[in-house]
Amino acid sequence: MVVATCIAVIWAIRVVPKIGMHLHVDEGERGAFAFSVATLLMLVLLVAYNQAGGIFLQYDYYFYYFVPYFVLCVASVFIGANTRQLGPIAVTIFLAMIIAAAVSRVDGVPWLYAEPTNFRLSMLLASGVGVCAVALTTGLNKQRWLIFVTGALVVGATLLQRPSIMGADLWQHTLAGTHREKYAEMREAMSFLTKQHFTDVPLFWIDSRETPEMVASYSPAYMFCGFNSFPTVNPDIWFRPGRSFDAGDDIVLVSGRRHIEYEAKVGFRSLGVTAQETAKDVIPYPGGKYDVIVYHVTARDAAPLFKGFLQPTSPTPGAKTIQDVYSANDAAPSAESLTVPQRRQVVGPLWILISVGNIPSDVSVSVMNEAGTETLYQATIKPGAPRTVVVPIQLLDKPGNIVMRASNVNVMRDIRIYRIEVRSLRAD
Numbered sequence: 156m157v158v159a160t161c162i163a164v165i166w167a168i169r170v171v172p173k174i175g176m177h178l179h180v181d182e183g184e185r186g187a188f189a190f191s192v193a194t195l196l197m198l199v200l201l202v203a204y205n206q207a208g209g210i211f212l213q214y215d216y217y218f219y220y221f222v223p224y225f226v227l228c229v230a231s232v233f234i235g236a237n238t239r240q241l242g243p244i245a246v247t248i249f250l251a252m253i254i255a256a257a258v259s260r261v262d263g264v265p266w267l268y269a270e271p272t273n274f275r276l277s278m279l280l281a282s283g284v285g286v287c288a289v290a291l292t293t294g295l296n297k298q299r300w301l302i303f304v305t306g307a308l309v310v311g312a313t314l315l316q317r318p319s320i321m322g323a324d325l326w327q328h329t330l331a332g333t334h335r336e337k338y339a340e341m342r343e344a345m346s347f348l349t350k351q352h353f354t355d356v357p358l359f360w361i362d363s364r365e366t367p368e369m370v371a372s373y374s375p376a377y378m379f380c381g382f383n384s385f386p387t388v389n390p391d392i393w394f395r396p397g398r399s400f401d402a403g404d405d406i407v408l409v410s411g412r413r414h415i416e417y418e419a420k421v422g423f424r425s426l427g428v429t430a431q432e433t434a435k436d437v438i439p440y441p442g443g444k445y446d447v448i449v450y451h452v453t454a455r456d457a458a459p460l461f462k463g464f465l466q467p468t469s470p471t472p473g474a475k476t477i478q479d480v481y482s483a484n485d486a487a488p489s490a491e492s493l494t495v496p497q498r499r500q501v502v503g504p505l506w507i508l509i510s511v512g513n514i515p516s517d518v519s520v521s522v523m524n525e526a527g528t529e530t531l532y533q534a535t536i537k538p539g540a541p542r543t544v545v546v547p548i549q550l551l552d553k554p555g556n557i558v559m560r561a562s563n564v565n566v567m568r569d570i571r572i573y574r575i576e577v578r579s580l581r582a583d
Contacts, residue, residue, distance in 0.1 A: 163191040249306045256314040264314075273315060280312045337369045340440050344409075344447050345376060347436040351449055353405050358397065360385045360422075362410030366445045370409045385410055386422050386551045393459060400428045404452045411445035414500055418551070419448065421502045425550050427457035460504075460550060469545055470506045474578040477501055481557065481575040493567050495557040495575060500525060503548035505579040509557065510543045511536060513571045518561045522546050525553040 170188040173180045266272060287305035348357070359374040359382035374382040383389070383398055385408060392398050400406060400423075408419055416432070423430045430450040437444055479498055486495045507522060514536055522532045531554055532546045548554050557575070561567055 160195055163188075163195040167192070245303075249310070252306075252310045253313055256310050267315060277312070277315050280308050280315065283308045284312060336441065337367060340367075340438055341369060341372060344373065344436065344438050347434075347447060348373075348407065348449070351405070351434055355403075355405070356397075357405040357407045357449070358400065359383070360406055360408045362386070362408075362412060362415075362445075365411040366409055367440055370445070373407065373409060386418055388426065388459070390459070399459075400426055400430070400452050400455075402428075402452055402454050405433075406430060406450040406452060408448045408450060409445060410448075411443055414502075415446050415448065417500075418502050419450070421504075421551060423450070423452075425504070426459045427455055428452050429454045429456055470508075470578045474506065477505070477577040477579055480577040481507070483572040483575055486572050488567050488570075491560065491567070493559040493570055493572075495572065497525070497555050497557075500553060501577060501579070503552040503554070504550045505548045505554075505577055507546040507548065507554065507557070508543050508574075508576040508578065509546065510573040510575070511570060512542075512573060513569050514538050515569060516561060518559055518570065520544055520546070521558045521560070522548070523555040523558060525555040527555055 167188065170180055170184050267276070284305060287301060287308065290301060351357075356377045356379055361370055361373070361382050362385040363371065371382065379397060381392075381395075381397060383393070408415070410418075412418060419430075419432075430452045432448060433451050434449040436447045438447060480501055481495050481497060483495070485498070486493055509520065511518075516538055518536045520532075520534050520536060521530050523529065524531050531548060531552050534544060534546070536542070536544060546554075559567070559570060561570075
């Protein structure tokens with residue numbers, strides 16, 4: 156907006172006085188003045204559209220905000236010059252080269268896009284275009300070679316500085332469909348979000364592992380590039396502006412997890428806030444779907460607890476029982492172990508209380524993760540009278556089966572599990 160305003164003002168200062176004094180205005184000046192004013196008006200309308208709730212995606216920026224400046228850069232080739240001097244053939248060749256550079260594949264010339272080559276060449280070409288543009292507006296426009304040099308630099312800049320997943324790349328097929336299809340999916344989600352009438356810019360909590368990669372573009376659609384990762388939040392950036400959740404904030408959670416609502420409750424509680432769901436939409440994509448859920452933060456109750464901070468090994472006051480997670484009647488003994496399967500999914504932080512008896516020798520107790528690929532907790536029960544073992548499950552961990560083992564396989568037949576109780580500060 157600032158650049159477009161400056162360009163329009165410069166040409167207004169040069170052209171308007173001549174018009175007022177009925178002096179001759181060069182065709183190049185008249186065209187540059189008209190185009191710069193039109194570009195400024197277009198940007199003003201786009202900003203007004205955005206403020207009125209219009210839909211903007213990350214890649215829309217390249218179309219609506221990058222292209223006008225690029226066209227001004229191209230137009231600077233002809234600023235103050237008589238375009239008829241170039242001839243129709245030269246202009247046609249220039250336009251063809253611009254189109255070829257814009258739609259070319261990134262992997263066509265891979266070394267151009269490797270760092271630091273891309274950065275150095277981009278800076279060199281941008282500087283060259285700037286020098287030529289200044290020269291063309293200060294009396295050197297009679298030099299035809301300078302016009303061609305500027306045109307060549309602009310073509311090179313177009314080839315180097317192109318938005319990713321644009322041009323020919325937009326139609327490349329991936330496992331999740333074409334990028335064009337992804338773009339359409341994102342517009343569907345943005346259409347849902349524009350109906351929410353947020354009073355302020357919403358904050359985004361995005362599950363990058365369980366959703367397509369392009370969902371990271373939702374936050375830039377609101378002129379804000381940062382977002383928190385779900386379910387774990389980076390404590391190093393939590394206290395930066397626009398990252399922490401406070402009372403009155405609207406949070407947009409994007410995730411493809413099966414039990415996202417439950418995990419969201421745990422996540423909000425771990426961050427010390429109370430939030431209510433206000434709207435939800437399901438966005439399908441080839442091979443799956445993900446949820447876009449809007450929450451409104453009603454209160455901040457406590458300091459945040461980030462994953463990695465160990466909770467107490469005993470249930471805290473106020474912990475409630477979660478029903479039907481495990482049952483002692485489901486215990487399945489074998490020659491080497493005794494396994495209690497999980498009946499339904501729960502998410503930490505929580506405590507599992509296992510009451511056992513008749514332990515003649517040391518027995519190890521392990522709580523596996525939901526997939527059975529990792530041990531979340533392991534302890535040893537010593538021989539003695541019946542006792543209760545408390546297993547703390549940390550923030551956002553998902554417990555699975557409970558497995559008991561003993562060095563003496565005969566011991567496994569004698570072990571008795573009287574009760575298994577799961578407690579959490581949130582019983583739902």
